[in-house]
Amino acid sequence: MKISVLGSTGSIGTSALDVISNLKNYTVVGLSANNNKTLLNKQINKFKPKYVAVGSSELKDISLIKEADLVLIAVVGFAGLIPLINAIKLKKRIALANKEALVIAGDLINKLIRKYPAEIIPVDSEHSAIFQCINGNNPEEISKIILTASGGPFRNYPYKKLSKVCVNDVLKHPTWKMGKKITVDSATMINKGFEVIEAHYLFGVPYDKIEVVIHPQSIVHSGVEFTDGSIIAQLGRTDMRLPIQYALTYPERVQSTVKKLNLTEVGKLEFFKLSAKNFPCFELAMSAAKISGSMLTVLNAANEVAVMKFLDNKISFIKIPKLIEKAMKKHKVIKNPDLEDIIEVDSETRKYVEEIAR
Structure with a gap:
């Protein structure tokens, strides 16, 4: 199996290469990174790929994915769109x-998948769980998707207290080790909003049939309720190597180096209703989902800029949703945007948020 890993120096990319190191008959033919050239050089020396790309502009080069049997897209944010389209x-x-x-x-992605017989296997732990739960069952018999969320580091914080949190507070996720951007997204819960939208498009399930449940232990990665009332859920350790390996080896399951889950050590599993009012970014994501069209591009672009500003200590944590909301209110929605529209809206939104964040 020939694999290209796009975003090889990030959290998912490094975990994926660790997984690949322990798989037989898997060869890395392509690697890409944004700017971590030191780590990329180490990866090149170890895996000896035929193709290497550095920076977002080089991601557009299809030679990186042309020879691969499987393409892992672990690039963060908007930069992952063009490589995904090329791979499809x-x-x-x-x-x-x-x-x-x-x-x-x-x-747009779903239209392309209908036109070209590409196959998408989700890597996100939640969507990998849903994919596994649906596998072998009739999708028409799905009653609802149950998307679990840890609640992040501020699950029990009153909203007013969030004005005083700093970057280091936000980056202390209670159950997962992730990259900085997604850790901030998890703290604001916009990440869970993104995951609801992702589940809608991946599995063709209406938004009103996707329920978010707070599950602090992060052991149940998600589940599916069927028409007879049965719930099938996937459990596992909080280690991204598990869903990564499943995506790389599907439909087979092979021995993993990750320590197996011991339920008696876990002891208890808790589930709580999501109080969305404490997470305005989640509410904004759901609002954008209902509006749909180009508003979803605005949601993502505004969030990417706001999160980078926060990580650079330019804005406070609670200003993230305020910037996103301003960008959404300003935007005139394009109902069925094409790729050109999406790129233009993304660029315009970034410029606007940069201006109002000063």
Whole structure:
């Protein structure tokens, strides 16, 4: 199996290469990174790929994915959209770890998949869980999707207290080790909003049949309720190597180096109703989902800029949703945006949020 890993120096990319190191008959033919050249050089020396790309502009080069049997897209944010489109047009099997591409262009992506026989296997732990729960069952018998969320580091914080949190507070996720951007997204819960949208497009389930449940232990990664009332859920350790390996080896399951889950050690599993009012970013994501069209591009672009500003200590944590809301209110929605529209709206939104964040 020939694999290209796009975003090889990030959290998912490094975990994926760790998984690949322990798989037989898997060869890395392509690697890409944004700017971590030191780590990329180490990866090149170890895996000896035929193709290497550095920076978002080089991601557009299809030679990186042309020879691969499977393409892992672990690039963060908007930058993952063009590689995903290229991989679909080349009819590849795609292990998708980039949720933003489906958020901003879900309708466009699904149209392309209907045209080209590409295959998407989700890498996100929640969507991998849902994929596994649906596998072998009739999708028409789905009653609802149950999407679990840890609640992040501020699950029990009153909203007013969030004005005083700093970057280090936000980056202390209670159950997962992730990259900085997605850790902030998890703290604001916009990540869970993105995941609802992603589930809608991946599995063709209406928004009113996707329920978010707070599950602090992060052991139940998600589940599916069927028409007879049965719920099938997937449980596992909080280690991204598990869903990554499943996406790479599907439909087979092979021995993993991850320590197996011991339920008696876990002891208890808790579930709580999501109080969305404490997470305005989640509410904004659901609002954008209902409006749909180009508003989803605005949601993502505004969030990407706001999160970077927060990580650079330019704005407070609670200003993130305020910037997103302003961008959404300003935007005139395009109902069925094409790729050109999406790129233009993304660019305009970024410029606007940069201006109002000063």
